[in-house]
Amino acid sequence: MKEPKKYIRTIFLMIVISALVLVAERAEAQRRVQGQRYTIVKSAPKSSLKVSYNNVEYRVHNHVYYKPVKGKHIVVSAPLGIRVKRLPAAASPIVVRNHVYYEYQGSYYLAQDEEYVVVQAPVGALVEHLPEEYEHLEINGEHYYVADGVQYKAVLKGDELWYEVIKVSDKAYS
Structure with missing residues (x-):
């Protein structure tokens, strides 16, 4: 009877590890997409800061600039002169x-x-x-x-x- 418990525990651990890896991969993919220039996102990251420059109100997160466009944001280069x-x-x-x-x-x-x-x-x-x-x-x-x-x-x-x-x-x- 001990063998089925070990088997179930091993399967459970494999499922938990797989889920953690999947979550980490999705988070990394989201980070890459949010930082890729010209990517359009629904909104800038919640922890981004508002920075006004040359009459544009950018959102900035980890040195990635998000410019508002028609209710969404597009990732752009850091603006010249900022x-x-x-x-x-x-x-x-x-x-x-x-x-x-x-x-x-x-x-x-x-x-x-x-x-x-x-x-x-x-x-x-x-x-x-x-x-x-x-x-x-x-x-x-x-x-x-x-x-x-x-x-x-x-x-x-x-x-x-x-x-x-x-x-x-x-x-x-x-």
């Missing part, structure tokens, strides 16, 4: 023409007066990853990538593939 006290934890430092920039999900930050201001991508910047949403272009056999009006080209840095900012349009980040 200032923040702290950088996103995952921001990567990039040195271009003796200036240190910080890149996070396609937004570029520059230190100014004990704060960080969001600026246009500096031409010449090398980044490890392209922003999440980009368009691939092939021109005369060359491959380019465009996101928010910023054009990138794949380059080798040592033996690793990186992306160089080669052009910023006048309509970048609009």
Whole structure:
């Protein structure tokens, strides 16, 4: 009689563990979707903060910006010119023409007066990853990538593939 109890307990534990894994995977998927640019969500996360900038009332959660659009919110890049006290934890430092920039999900930050201001991508910047949403272009056999009006080209840095900012349009980040 002890064997069926062990069997039932083992099955019960497997069900509980499976349920926990499923909940964790769904939470991670939701986090990724909510942070992916151009994703439209019904509402910004409840713990997001209201930030007014250039007559737009954004919601901000973990350095992800949500812009209101027709009763919903769309995930957008950090608006140009906005200032923040702290950088996103995952921001990567990039040195271009003796200036240190910080890149996070396609937004570029520059230190100014004990704060960080969001600026246009500096031409010449090398980044490890392209922003999440980009368009691939092939021109005369060359491959380019465009996101928010910023054009990138794949380059080798040592033996690793990186992306160089080669052009910023006048309509970048609009």
